[in-house]
Amino acid sequence: MSLEKTVIDNIKRIRKEKGITQEQLAEACNTATSYIGLMEIYRNVPKLSTIERIAAALGVEPQVLLQKPNMDTESEKKIDIIRSNVMRAVEKELTRSLRENMTK
Numbered sequence: 644m645s646l647e648k649t650v651i652d653n654i655k656r657i658r659k660e661k662g663i664t665q666e667q668l669a670e671a672c673n674t675a676t677s678y679i680g681l682m683e684i685y686r687n688v689p690k691l692s693t694i695e696r697i698a699a700a701l702g703v704e705p706q707v708l709l710q711k712p713n714m715d716t717e718s719e720k721k722i723d724i725i726r727s728n729v730m731r732a733v734e735k736e737l738t739r740s741l742r743e744n745m746t747k
Contacts, residue, residue, distance in 0.1 A: 647688050651709045655683045656720065657701045671700035691732065 658668055665683070668678040674693065681687040689697065698705040712720070 648685065648713050650689065650694060650708050651672065651682055651685060652712070652720075654689075654697055654701070656712075657703060657707075659723070661701060663701070667695065668700055674697040 656735050658665070663671075665679040666676045670694065672679075673696070677736045678687055682689055694708055698708055
């Protein structure tokens with residue numbers, strides 16, 4: 644795993660763990676929401692000064708963002724992805740079902 648990917652993955656993971664939206668993080672870092680969004684899909688790579696601002700906004704030391712995750716974190720990340728996919732599917736089905744029932 645590259646250091647850039649590690650940093651971005653850590654930012655995204657910690658942001659989500661703390662319940663911080665991309666918009667809130669961007670505001671706290673004095674940057675654009677689109678920058679955070681593009682960073683989280685690996686289209687932007689933050690400079691060191693940006694990593695420092697993001698770390699401060701997340702309430703962690705910058706070196707925390709540089710640490711490679713252990714296997715437990717990787718497993719948790721996979722579970723989170725699966726959970727998110729299931730929740731999206733459930734929400735989509737629930738919305739469809741509600742619309743059908745409202746038109747009856």
